[in-house]
Amino acid sequence: xxxxxxxxxxxxxxxxxxxxxxxxxxxxxxxxxxxxxxxxxxxxxxxxxxxxxxxxxxxxxxxxxxxxxxxxxxxxxxxxxxxxxxxxxxxxxxxxxxxxxxxxxxxxxxxxxxxxxxxxxxxxxxxxxxxxxxxxxxxxxxxxxxxxxxxxxxxxxxxxxxxxxxxxxxxxxxxxxxxxxxxxxxxxxxxxxxxxxxxxxxxxxxxxxxxxxxxxxxxxxxxxxxxxxxxxxxxxxxxxxxxxxxxxxxxxxxxxxxxxxxxxxxxxxxxxxxxxxxxxxxxxxxxxxxxxxxxxxxxxxxxxxxxxxxxxxxxxxx
Amino acid sequence: xxxxxxxxxxxxxxxxxxxxxxxxxxxxxxxxxxxxxxxxxxxxxxxxxxxxxxxxxxxxxxxxxxxxxxxxxxxxxxxxxxxxxxxxxxxxxxxxxxxxxxxxxxxxxxxxxxxxxxxxxxxxxxxxxxxxxxxxxxxxxxxxxxxxxxxxxxxxxxxxxxxxxxxxxxxxxxxxxxxxxxxxxxxxxxxxxxxxxxxxxxxxxxxxxxxxxxxxxxxxxxxxxxxxxxxxxxxxxxxxxxxxxxxxxxxxxxxxxxxxxxxxxxxxxxxxxxxxxxxxxxxxxxxxxxxxxxxxxxxxxxxxxxxxxxxxxxxxxxxxxxxxxxxxxxxxxxxxxxxxxxxxxxxxxxxxxxxxxxxxxxxxxxxxxxxxxxxxxxxxxxxxxxxxxxxxxxxxxxxxxxxxxxxxxxxxxxxxxxxxxxxxxxxxxxxxxxxxxxxxx
Amino acid sequence: xxxxxxxxxxxxxxxxxxxxxxxxxxxxxxxxxxxxxxxxxxxxxxxxxxxxxxxxxxxxxxxxxxxxxxxxxxxxxxxxxxxxxxxxxxxxxxxxxxxxxxxxxxxxxxxxxxxxxxxxxxxxxxxxxxxxxxxxxxxxxxxxxxxxxxxxxxxxxxxxxxxxxxxxxxxxx
Ligand SMILES: NC(=[NH2+])NCCC[C@H](N)C(=O)O
Ligand code: NA
Ligand code: NA
Numbered sequence: 001x002x003x004x005x006x007x008x009x010x011x012x013x014x015x016x017x018x019x020x021x022x023x024x025x026x027x028x029x030x031x032x033x034x035x036x037x038x039x040x041x042x043x044x045x046x047x048x049x050x051x052x053x054x055x056x057x058x059x060x061x062x063x064x065x066x067x068x069x070x071x072x073x074x075x076x077x078x079x080x081x082x083x084x085x086x087x088x089x090x091x092x093x094x095x096x097x098x099x100x101x102x103x104x105x106x107x108x109x110x111x112x113x114x115x116x117x118x119x120x121x122x123x124x125x126x127x128x129x130x131x132x133x134x135x136x137x138x139x140x141x142x143x144x145x146x147x148x149x150x151x152x153x154x155x156x157x158x159x160x161x162x163x164x165x166x167x168x169x170x171x172x173x174x175x176x177x178x179x180x181x182x183x184x185x186x187x188x189x190x191x192x193x194x195x196x197x198x199x200x201x202x203x204x205x206x207x208x209x210x211x212x213x214x215x216x217x218x219x220x221x222x223x224x225x226x227x228x229x230x231x232x233x234x235x236x237x238x239x240x241x242x243x244x245x246x247x248x249x250x251x252x253x254x255x256x257x258x259x260x261x262x263x264x265x266x267x268x269x270x271x272x273x274x275x276x277x278x279x280x281x282x283x284x285x286x287x288x289x290x291x292x293x294x295x296x297x298x299x300x301x302x303x304x305x306x307x308x309x310x311x312x313x314x315x316x317x318x
Numbered sequence: 319x320x321x322x323x324x325x326x327x328x329x330x331x332x333x334x335x336x337x338x339x340x341x342x343x344x345x346x347x348x349x350x351x352x353x354x355x356x357x358x359x360x361x362x363x364x365x366x367x368x369x370x371x372x373x374x375x376x377x378x379x380x381x382x383x384x385x386x387x388x389x390x391x392x393x394x395x396x397x398x399x400x401x402x403x404x405x406x407x408x409x410x411x412x413x414x415x416x417x418x419x420x421x422x423x424x425x426x427x428x429x430x431x432x433x434x435x436x437x438x439x440x441x442x443x444x445x446x447x448x449x450x451x452x453x454x455x456x457x458x459x460x461x462x463x464x465x466x467x468x469x470x471x472x473x474x475x476x477x478x479x480x481x482x483x484x485x486x487x488x489x490x491x492x493x494x495x496x497x498x499x500x501x502x503x504x505x506x507x508x509x510x511x512x513x514x515x516x517x518x519x520x521x522x523x524x525x526x527x528x529x530x531x532x533x534x535x536x537x538x539x540x541x542x543x544x545x546x547x548x549x550x551x552x553x554x555x556x557x558x559x560x561x562x563x564x565x566x567x568x569x570x571x572x573x574x575x576x577x578x579x580x581x582x583x584x585x586x587x588x589x590x591x592x593x594x595x596x597x598x599x600x601x602x603x604x605x606x607x608x609x610x611x612x613x614x615x616x617x618x619x620x621x622x623x624x625x626x627x628x629x630x631x632x633x634x635x636x637x638x639x640x641x642x643x644x645x646x647x648x649x650x651x652x653x654x655x656x657x658x659x660x661x662x663x664x665x666x667x668x669x670x671x672x673x674x675x676x677x678x679x680x681x682x683x684x685x686x687x688x689x690x691x692x693x694x695x696x697x698x699x700x701x702x703x704x705x706x707x708x709x710x711x712x713x714x715x716x717x718x719x720x721x722x723x724x725x726x727x728x729x730x731x732x733x734x735x736x737x738x739x740x741x742x743x744x745x746x747x748x749x750x751x752x753x754x755x756x757x758x759x
Numbered sequence: 760x761x762x763x764x765x766x767x768x769x770x771x772x773x774x775x776x777x778x779x780x781x782x783x784x785x786x787x788x789x790x791x792x793x794x795x796x797x798x799x800x801x802x803x804x805x806x807x808x809x810x811x812x813x814x815x816x817x818x819x820x821x822x823x824x825x826x827x828x829x830x831x832x833x834x835x836x837x838x839x840x841x842x843x844x845x846x847x848x849x850x851x852x853x854x855x856x857x858x859x860x861x862x863x864x865x866x867x868x869x870x871x872x873x874x875x876x877x878x879x880x881x882x883x884x885x886x887x888x889x890x891x892x893x894x895x896x897x898x899x900x901x902x903x904x905x906x907x908x909x910x911x912x913x914x915x916x917x918x919x920x921x922x923x924x925x926x927x928x929x930x931x932x
Binding site: 007014039041044045046047048050051054055058059060061062166167169170172173174176177178179195199219222 | 358360361362363365366369372373376377378379484485488489490491492493560563564565566567568569619622623625675
């Protein structure tokens with residue numbers, strides 16, 4: 001029997017992909033006993049991110065790990081995957097929203113409509129800022145050229161941020177060539193892992209979202225052709241990868257803030273940062289207006305937010 | 319068929335196709351898209367060629383390419399370099415070999431004003447070459463001087479080749495450019511030294527000018543020195559804002575292009591003909607590069623998809639068990655070899671994904687490696703059968719300079735460059751000292 | 760043969776004309792980058808400049824490609840080629856240009872698909888905050904590849920004509 005071969009591309013460059021995607025692929029390759037072989041490619045390696053979705057539909061790429069936002073998903077979900085402003089506080093909020101509050105069903109349905117199998121979503125790191133210039137107040141955001149997610153960029157523009165859109169792997173050099181002042185893209189673990197901590201000086205502990213929402217996708221036909229036991233295996237591997245990643249981030253965020261030497265921490269006082277949080281509420285309203293699905297997702301976010309606010313710490317920041 | 323076999327097949331097919339003398343981008347592109355179709359055509363696969371076009375579009379530093387090319391053409395077409403040439407002529411002519419030395423000086427200044435070597439070649443071949451021949455300089459010496467000197471264009475900042483390297487190796491352009499400065503000057507110095515020694519041994523190779531030719535009076539002599547200011551003004555108008563972070567790389571390249579343009583206008587050299595020729599040639603050369611990059615990126619994606627990178631990594635480190643230095647030297651040799659018949663961009667796009675990560679893993683500095691790569695490219699420009707400077711020299715040389723002369727003329731200079739390469743390899747500080755001073759890395 | 764000559768005349772003229780307009784695109788790029796500098800130094804940095812400059816660059820080299828072929832700007836490795844007679848060159852070129860044509864056809868195929876995609880789902884937009892629609896630039900790219908293909912076919916025609924004895928210059932400006 002000949003092996004089924006898949007080509008899989010992740011949003012992450014090699015250094016980060018090593019932690020967030022590769023463990024899953026390695027697990028599948030060794031446990032599938034030769035029945036399924038997945039080749040892993042990193043950001044833009046085969047297809048540039050902008051063309052990734054079509055390539056997935058066509059089958060040039062069989063599987064993808066990405067958020068909906070940066071891969072320019074042609075669904076109403078596009079704005080929500082990635083860092084939807086202030087929708088989450090901690091990494092575990094994401095699986096809860098998907099598995100307990102119904103986001104998974106919405107995602108599965110919407111992607112089925114465009115010929116793509118959505119498999120699973122996971123939380124990753126929060127969205128903080130790492131910059132060359134110091135940020136100590138909301139006003140300092142004004143005029144900063146930041147590499148960020150499309151939706152985050154749209155949100156941050158009201159504070160004077162100039163969002164810049166370039167390939168992920170080019171961001172580090174772009175700071176050095178002056179195209180960027182920094183990033184609003186990740187937590188501190190990623191900053192150190194991919195080298196951004198080497199080119200920027202400050203890390204802002206305030207975030208605009210507590211956890212990234214990234215998903216695993218497969219070409220619909222390719223997924224349908226997979227025998228059941230292999231589907232199970234792929235799903236199990238993804239879950240195992242989620243667990244590994246949760247720990248990697250949770251531990252990394254704490255350790256590098258406490259012990260990391262490359263980035264100086266800065267914080268905008270919580271009372272002042274509330275201005276940004278309040279702007280997010282307004283932003284949610286706007287986005288909810290855009291359609292039925294948007295409405296539904298935003299109401300799920302609101303519902304969950306109510307719950308954690310009532311529950312108090314550690315679900316909230318205290 | 320195993321992936322390794324396919325990779326080897328792709329590479330050798332491409333080489334054979336290049337030998338037929340067809341357009342380089344056609345050969346690379348063909349192998350790339352056909353291989354993609356053959357490998358992945360059962361589902362998709364045909365989109366890879368075009369995906370590369372989107373990559374080119376997103377590769378923002380490529381914007382510097384037309385800017386620096388335009389700058390180069392303005393400088394050569396508008397003859398603002400003539401004054402520079404006269405300056406060196408009068409000041410250096412008295413020494414034996416002095417005009418050749420002056421030509422190297424001219425090339426250094428031209429290099430500081432543009433990112434490629436075409437401008438240097440054009441200026442050297444049109445202004446310096448006829449003058450030198452008229453003064454009975456040895457034709458081989460002169461052809462070699464111009465080819466070698468103009469190749470400094472990619473080592474002395476600004477440099478397009480280093481921009482491309484920076485993008486692929488993910489290294490800071492600012493540091494790479496600064497890293498090229500001292501090796502560039504050192505190499506210029508070595509060229510000069512070679513000329514001096516050579517002319518000392520055989521003075522007939524570069525006879526000194528008779529005094530009446532350069533006796534123009536001290537006032538005039540000093541006035542001529544002012545010509546040297548222009549390159550400095552253009553260079554600093556571009557570099558100062560960039561190094562200080564006021565403008566970005568691509569913005570600086572536009573400032574440089576505009577500065578060169580204004581200089582030509584102010585010196586009243588901007589005729590319609592100069593303008594038209596510069597604009598048209600800029601399109602031609604930019605298209606040449608961009609289409610090669612487009613094709614080579616598709617080739618690189620397929621090559622990468624085959625895991626060729628890992629295979630070669632493996633071969634070098636595990637199976638052959640080579641030491642880091644041995645691997646590094648092998649890499650440089652392979653670059654020199656490839657450079658004899660491949661375009662430097664193609665060379666970079668195809669091989670860098672293989673070499674750069676490996677160099678990093680072996681613990682070498684990637685800024686330093688960028689300089690090594692650039693020097694290798696300079697050698698590649700001049701070594702037959704494929705070399706830009708070689709082509710240009712053949713296109714522009716007067717009839718008394720035959721192809722045999724051109725081929726032979728480069729030999730001593732290639733040796734000098736190899737020596738420079740070795741020097742930078744053994745003493746990385748030659749490259750790294752300046753960026754460390756400026757960026758305090 | 761007259762058909763070939765007619766085709767060459769028409770295509771070369773169209774592509775030359777387009778190329779001669781597009782070559783001034785260098786000033787468009789310069790203008791955008793200059794505005795980018797000015798707006799950054801004196802006002803608020805612009806959101807659209809870098810992306811717009813990238814679009815201009817792609818349009819520049821894709822639409823200008825055919826004219827660059829006419830000018831003979833595309834390098835060849837001329838180890839053997841350089842020594843051949845014009846007739847020999849024409850013979851070999853008439854064959855090897857087929858590879859170029861295949862490349863361009865596949866490029867066009869991928870481009871067409873990507874262009875069609877950009878009209879779907881309410882129109883594909885760039886991921887930047889400026890969010891321009893992508894179909895305009897993709898249309899230009901596809902058009903450029905198509906013109907390049909027409910030019911490659913014209914080169915083939917010219918080589919056939921040269922083999923049959925027509926005198927056609929190898930490069931024109
Ligand atoms: N990036 C390149 N492919 N550069 C090639 C340039 C060739 C030519 N000798 C020049 O420097 O002007
Ligand atoms: Na230069
Ligand atoms: Na060469």
